[in-house]
Amino acid sequence: MEYNYELININEDLPLNIFLHKVKYVANHWHDHIEILFVLKGKVDVRIYDKQFTLRQEDLLLININEIHSIQADEDNLLLALQIPISFIKGQYKDIEPMTFECKSFMYAGDEQERFNRVRSLLAELMLVHSKGTFGAEISIKIKALLLGLIYLLVSNFSYNSEASRISNKYMQRLLRITNYMKDNYTKELGLKDIADLEELSVPHVSNFFQKYMGMSFSKYLSQIRMEHSVKEILLTDLPITQIAMNQGFPNLKSFHKLFKEIFNTTPAQYRKGLLEKPKKPGKIDNSIPKYLDYNRENAYEGLFKYLRQSLNEAAYITEADSRKTQTVNIEMPEHCKELAHSWRKLCSIGKAKEGLYVEVQRHLKAIQERIGFRYVRFHGIFDDEMMVYHEDEAGQPCLNFAYVDQLFDFLLNIGLRPFVELGFMPSDLAGGAEKIFYKTSNISMPKDIQRWKLLVRSLVVHCITRYGLEEVKTWYLEIWNEPDTIAFWRGNFEEYCRFYLDSYQTIKAVCFDIKVGGPGITFDSLWKNDFLERFIGYCQEQQCLPDFLTFHSYPGGLEDMLQQLDSSAVELKENSETYLSDAVQLVNDKIEQLKIAQTEIHVTEWNSTPSHRDLVNDTCFKAAYIARNINDNLDRVASLCYWTGTDLLEELPLARDTFHGGLGLITYNGIKKPGFYAYELLAKLGERLVSKGPGYCLTKTRDKYQLLVYNYCHINKLYSMNDLLGIDAVKRYHVFAANGQLEINFNITGITAGNYTIRSYTINREHGSAFDLWLELGAPQSLTTADIEYLNTKGVPKQVVRS
Numbered sequence: 001m002e003y004n005y006e007l008i009n010i011n012e013d014l015p016l017n018i019f020l021h022k023v024k025y026v027a028n029h030w031h032d033h034i035e036i037l038f039v040l041k042g043k044v045d046v047r048i049y050d051k052q053f054t055l056r057q058e059d060l061l062l063i064n065i066n067e068i069h070s071i072q073a074d075e076d077n078l079l080l081a082l083q084i085p086i087s088f089i090k091g092q093y094k095d096i097e098p099m100t101f102e103c104k105s106f107m108y109a110g111d112e113q114e115r116f117n118r119v120r121s122l123l124a125e126l127m128l129v130h131s132k133g134t135f136g137a138e139i140s141i142k143i144k145a146l147l148l149g150l151i152y153l154l155v156s157n158f159s160y161n162s163e164a165s166r167i168s169n170k171y172m173q174r175l176l177r178i179t180n181y182m183k184d185n186y187t188k189e190l191g192l193k194d195i196a197d198l199e200e201l202s203v204p205h206v207s208n209f210f211q212k213y214m215g216m217s218f219s220k221y222l223s224q225i226r227m228e229h230s231v232k233e234i235l236l237t238d239l240p241i242t243q244i245a246m247n248q249g250f251p252n253l254k255s256f257h258k259l260f261k262e263i264f265n266t267t268p269a270q271y272r273k274g275l276l277e278k279p280k281k282p283g284k285i286d287n288s289i290p291k292y293l294d295y296n297r298e299n300a301y302e303g304l305f306k307y308l309r310q311s312l313n314e315a316a317y318i319t320e321a322d323s324r325k326t327q328t329v330n331i332e333m334p335e336h337c338k339e340l341a342h343s344w345r346k347l348c349s350i351g352k353a354k355e356g357l358y359v360e361v362q363r364h365l366k367a368i369q370e371r372i373g374f375r376y377v378r379f380h381g382i383f384d385d386e387m388m389v390y391h392e393d394e395a396g397q398p399c400l401n402f403a404y405v406d407q408l409f410d411f412l413l414n415i416g417l418r419p420f421v422e423l424g425f426m427p428s429d430l431a432g433g434a435e436k437i438f439y440k441t442s443n444i445s446m447p448k449d450i451q452r453w454k455l456l457v458r459s460l461v462v463h464c465i466t467r468y469g470l471e472e473v474k475t476w477y478l479e480i481w482n483e484p485d486t487i488a489f490w491r492g493n494f495e496e497y498c499r500f501y502l503d504s505y506q507t508i509k510a511v512c513f514d515i516k517v518g519g520p521g522i523t524f525d526s527l528w529k530n531d532f533l534e535r536f537i538g539y540c541q542e543q544q545c546l547p548d549f550l551t552f553h554s555y556p557g558g559l560e561d562m563l564q565q566l567d568s569s570a571v572e573l574k575e576n577s578e579t580y581l582s583d584a585v586q587l588v589n590d591k592i593e594q595l596k597i598a599q600t601e602i603h604v605t606e607w608n609s610t611p612s613h614r615d616l617v618n619d620t621c622f623k624a625a626y627i628a629r630n631i632n633d634n635l636d637r638v639a640s641l642c643y644w645t646g647t648d649l650l651e652e653l654p655l656a657r658d659t660f661h662g663g664l665g666l667i668t669y670n671g672i673k674k675p676g677f678y679a680y681e682l683l684a685k686l687g688e689r690l691v692s693k694g695p696g697y698c699l700t701k702t703r704d705k706y707q708l709l710v711y712n713y714c715h716i717n718k719l720y721s722m723n724d725l726l727g728i729d730a731v732k733r734y735h736v737f738a739a740n741g742q743l744e745i746n747f748n749i750t751g752i753t754a755g756n757y758t759i760r761s762y763t764i765n766r767e768h769g770s771a772f773d774l775w776l777e778l779g780a781p782q783s784l785t786t787a788d789i790e791y792l793n794t795k796g797v798p799k800q801v802v803r804s
Contacts, residue, residue: 699747
């Protein structure tokens with residue numbers, strides 16, 4: 001955290017900062033804006049100068065400009081925070097400078113809450129409007145109107161003149177110099193005399209000054225700065241606790257332990273252990289690993305519902321679809337058109353290897369191949385216990401059996417899918433621990449005996465060569481493990497993964513050097529957060545084991561709960577950017593070029609708008625536009641772009657009761673094709689050469705035939721992207737998107753060969769190609785009969801129109 005006086009750079013169109021955040025600990029700081037905190041869940045302690053206030057659910061607190069404050073919480077919480085820069089307020093009310101606001105709802109009884117309810121109502125409306133995410137002129141005017149209403153309410157109901165309560169500019173500048181000096185020198189031996197010398201004041205004067213305006217002693221504040229950095233090292237490094245304490249300037253381990261326990265109510269070692277501890281129940285892991293479990297979406301915004309005006313309650317969550325945008329695209333046919341590889345069509349996926357033997361999953365894969373047509377398929381768990389590949393007999397000797405592997409590969413090859421084999425997870429008899437993941441568990445431990453792991457890998461490769469032929473196996477991809485950058489799938493450290501990769505790589509290459517081996521299957525988040533990729537490539541260059549291909553996963557909706565809980569600045573929860581995949585692809589390409597391995601194939605082996613198996617927007621028309629946009633944005637930018645997954649029939653979680661439960665797949669577990677499936681089917685109609693593409697469209701050609709893809713993408717709004725339910729349920733799902741309206745694109749295409757053309761158009765929207773919306777028309781029955789499923793699949797198809 002930067003221990004600086006915070007300045008808000010105001011946006012003239014949006015002169016505010018409003019967000020939801022979770023707080024663990026925020027050290028003393030101050031800023032040039034009014035801040036209103038509204039507790040939506042839990043309890044937090046806020047200290048302003050030397051006074052501490054405990055806020056509970058629905059409590060309001062206003063922090064005036066330049067009031068030095070800190071926040072601490074020992075339990076789960078969620079706050080709505082609104083920050084209004086004083087510069088904006090001055091522009092509306094010039095007499096604001098000597099004014100102080102006293103807005104503390106928790107100090108008043110229930111019959112005195114009316115004026116506070118008006119503040120809550122305005123906060124609710126502001127958050128609602130702001131969450132739409134598209135800030136045109138009308139939205140900006142609405143936000144400013146609400147802000148002005150709030151300022152009027154504060155001035156007329158919560159203000160008083162008090163020059164005495166403000167810190168002078170002279171003293172503020174002194175505090176800035178002192179705290180910045182402490183920030184820059186916290187790792188050194190630092191005392192009041194150093195500050196006194198800096199400011200040319202006496203030690204007692206500095207001590208009293210600091211206590212008065214910071215609300216705590218110099219030594220305590222210095223310890224808090226050191227603690228901020230210590231906690232991050234506990235999270236992000238494997239350094240011993242003692243070394244961390246010494247690195248951050250603590251005089252001894254005892255003082256570090258004492259302060260840590262005061263703040264976090266546990267010891268540093270226990271805290272670190274709690275982050276890495278193994279699951280307590282089969283198939284479940286702690287909240288720091290949200291990626292492969294059902295999100296526990298919070299309905300925190302529901303706490304504001306009752307404060308919205310009645311007129312808003314009915315319409316607040318309806319996407320503004322009545323607005324209309326028109327644009328014109330002029331395209332001149334180029335003399336030469338770029339040939340397309342359609343790399344998005346190279347790779348599809350299912351959950352686990354054993355699921356590929358289920359009759360229903362095989363039906364889904366056949367439908368995908370018949371209507372779309374991929375070349376490879378990827379899956380987890382080739383070595384899971386359910387595949388019965390490896391066990392040890394009574395004498396402790398390895399026993400290998402590839403019968404299920406043969407059945408799976410035979411089926412896949414028969415329908416035109418080659419294996420993209422992720423080598424994992426660990427057979428229980430070979431595992432060095434009991435760490436597991438998923439409902440149908442997979443062991444994620446390191447091997448107890450690396451030689452036996454190498455025997456297993458070598459035996460699989462040799463067996464496949466014997467059965468399918470070397471030339472065939474050379475076309476496959478063998479990927480070593482899954483997401484070793486996350487504690488969800490790898491409990492060892494970076495060095496242990498590298499050695500594991502090296503042993504696996506050398507084992508395969510010893511059989512045949514031309515077999516493709518790659519990895520590491522890390523999340524795109526790692527590219528932004530750490531240097532895993534750079535260190536991994538560096539290791540591979542040193543050991544001469546560079547991967548033949550690199551693999552990555554893209555989940556923009558994954559929350560960083562673990563980092564959020566430890567980030568002292570309590571920053572806003574990460575937004576789900578609509579350009580996340582494109583930005584990540586660009587970043588990885590840049591990194592690959594910098595690492596001078598630009599010829600290495602890049603495969604995005606998992607991508608989706610969310611990692612959640614229960615995100616209800618997954619069943620809606622949103623997914624069709626989401627898929628179309630991201631494939632168009634990333635057309636042939638990587639070697640493959642593998643949507644996760646082809647089917648909802650996954651056993652990472654217990655099987656859902658409802659058909660439309662928000663599963664990740666293109667097809668429901670009982671075989672109903674979703675809008676995402678039909679998006680892929682239409683994408684498969686694109687031609688061999690690219691004529692032109694841009695936001696919302698892609699024009700291709702195959703000889704004398706032309707294909708034009710057009711889509712109107714609407715992103716989820718900010719609140720939903722921050723994991724708030726926003727009242728979404730089994731039937732109401734379309735209110736969580738940003739206001740976008742209708743889009744009309746007029747194309748002027750010149751240079752097309754003259755002649756008579758037949759125009760065949762396909763449309764996917766809520767009325768056509770959306771089984772979910774058709775299910776709503778049926779009355780949203782919870783239980784579906786065979787006839788219902790057939791009806792939804794027969795009628796819930798894209799609209800077709802043919803014109804000559």
